[in-house]
Amino acid sequence: xxxxxxxxxxxxxxxxxxxxxxxxxxxxxxxxxxxxxxxxxxxxxxxxxxxxxxxxxxxxxxxxxxxxxxxxxxxxxxxxxxxxxxxxxxxxxxxxxxxxxxxxxxxxxxxxxxxxxxxxxxxxxxxxxxxxxxxxxxxxxxxxxxxxxxxxxxxxxxxxxxxxxxxxxxxxxxxxxxxxxxxxxxxxxxxxxxxxxxxxxxxxxxxxxxxxxxxxxxxxxxxxxxxxxxxxxxxxxxxxxxxxxxxxxxxxxxxxxxxxxxxxxxxxxxxxxxxxxxxxxxxxxxxxxxxxxxxxxxxxxxxxxxxxxxxxxxxxxxxxxxxxxxxxxxxxx
Numbered sequence: 001x002x003x004x005x006x007x008x009x010x011x012x013x014x015x016x017x018x019x020x021x022x023x024x025x026x027x028x029x030x031x032x033x034x035x036x037x038x039x040x041x042x043x044x045x046x047x048x049x050x051x052x053x054x055x056x057x058x059x060x061x062x063x064x065x066x067x068x069x070x071x072x073x074x075x076x077x078x079x080x081x082x083x084x085x086x087x088x089x090x091x092x093x094x095x096x097x098x099x100x101x102x103x104x105x106x107x108x109x110x111x112x113x114x115x116x117x118x119x120x121x122x123x124x125x126x127x128x129x130x131x132x133x134x135x136x137x138x139x140x141x142x143x144x145x146x147x148x149x150x151x152x153x154x155x156x157x158x159x160x161x162x163x164x165x166x167x168x169x170x171x172x173x174x175x176x177x178x179x180x181x182x183x184x185x186x187x188x189x190x191x192x193x194x195x196x197x198x199x200x201x202x203x204x205x206x207x208x209x210x211x212x213x214x215x216x217x218x219x220x221x222x223x224x225x226x227x228x229x230x231x232x233x234x235x236x237x238x239x240x241x242x243x244x245x246x247x248x249x250x251x252x253x254x255x256x257x258x259x260x261x262x263x264x265x266x267x268x269x270x271x272x273x274x275x276x277x278x279x280x281x282x283x284x285x286x287x288x289x290x291x292x293x294x295x296x297x298x299x300x301x302x303x304x305x306x307x308x309x310x311x312x313x314x315x316x317x318x319x320x321x322x323x324x325x326x327x328x329x330x331x332x333x
Contacts, residue, residue: 007298008288011073012281014305018066020270024175024263025059025316028052031176033099033124034169036117038195044188045117047327048176051183053103054323060096061312072301076147076291080282083149084142085156088130095127125169132168135273136161140217141284160210160217167206171266174199178246178259183327189255196250196258204243207269218284224276235272239265 029052039045071078082089102120109116133156140160143151177199180192224232242264249257277283281291292298 007295007302008073008292010302011069011292011298012288014302014309015066015069015073016274018062018069020267022059022062022066023266023270025062026056027172027266028175028179028259029056029059030099030124030128031172031174031179033120033176034128034173035176035180035195036121036124040191042113044191047184047188048180049103049106049120051180051327055319056103057100058316058319061316065308065312069301069305073293073298074281074288074291075293076282076286079147080142080144080149080286083153084151085134085137087153088134088137088156092127092130092134095123095125095130098123099127124172128169128172129165132165133157133161135168136164138283139164139214139273139277142282144282144285147286147290160213163206163209163213167203167210170199170202170206174203174246175259175262175266178262182255182259185326193250193253197247200243200246200250203265207239220284232272232275235268235275239268239272242268 032048032052036045036048039048098119100123102116102123106113106116106120136158137156140156140158142149143155174196177192177196181189181196184192242261245261246258246265249261279287279289281288
C-alpha cells in the first residue's frame with residue numbers, strides 16, 4: 001500500500017535541521033574555549049565564559065535531539081557509525097564533559113583556576129576537532145558489507161579527517177570571536193576584532209585545501225559538481241559572499257553583522273556538504289531509504305518530535321532574549 005508521505009525525507013530534514021542548529025548554537029561557545037588559551041588576561045576569560053554561561057547547556061539540547069532522532073529514524077547509521085567512529089565519538093563526549101564541569105568549577109576555584117582554564121580549553125578543542133574529523137570520515141565513506149561496518153577502529157583517522165578536524169576548530173574559533181564582538185565591549189571587544197580576520201583567513205585556507213583534497217577521497221562528490229550544470233555552485237558562491245561580508249564588517253567595526261555572516265558561512269558550507277553526498281546516509285553504499293526504520297516507527301516518533309521541537313525553539317528564543325545585550329563586569333555568575 002502506497003504511503004501518503006515519504007517520512008524518510010521528512011526525518012532527513014529534521015535531522016539535518018537539528019545538526020545545523022547544534023553547529024550554530026554550540027559552535028560559538030565551543031569557540032570561546034578554543035580561544036581561551038590565547039586570551040590576554042583573566043578578565044578576558046571571565047567575559048568570554050560569562051558571554052555563553054546562560055545558554056551553553058541549552059545549546060547542547062540540539063545534539064541530544066539530533067542524536068535521538070537519528071537512532072530512531074535511521075538505525076543503520078548507528079549500526080555503522082558507532083563501531084566506525086567509536087574513538088572519535090568518545091573524544092567528543094569526553095571533551096564536552098570536561099568543558100561542562102569547568103563551567104561550574106572555574107568561578108569557584110581559587111588556586112586551581114588555571115587547571116579549569118585548561119579543562120575548558122582542552123575540552124572545547126578536543127570536542128571541536130572530533131566533530132570535524134567525524135565530518136571528514138562521513139565524506140570519506142565507510143567500509144561496509146551486508147549493512148555492517150567491516151573496517152578498523154582507526155580507519156576514520158586519516159590526513160583528510162585531520163584537516164577537516166582542524167578546519168572546524170578554526171571555524172568555531174571564528175564563530176566564537178564574532179560572538180564575543182557582539183557580546184562584549186572595551187578591550188575584550190577590541191581583542192576579538194583583532195583576531196577575527198586571522199581566523200577568517202585560516203578558515204578560507206582550510207576550505208580551499210579541503211576542496212582540492214576531496215576529489216582524491218570521493219570522486220563521486222566532484223562528479224556531482226562538474227558533470228553538468230549544478231545549482232550546488234550557488235552555495236559556495238553564497239559562502240564566499242558571507243566571507244566578504246565578515247571581512248568588510250570587521251573593518252567597519254560593526255558588532256552584529258560579523259556573527260550573522262559567520263553563521264551564514266557555516267550554513268551554506270553545511271548545505272553544500274549535504275548536497276554533495278545526497279542521497280547517501282551511510283556513504284558510499286547506503287541511501288536514506290536503506291538506512292531508515294519502518295514507516296510506522298517513523299510516524300509514531302514524528303508525532304512526538306513535532307511537539308518537542310517547537311518547545312525547544314521557544315525556550316531557546318526566550319533564553320537568548322532574556323540574556324540579550326552586553327556582558328558586564330561580574331557577568332552571570
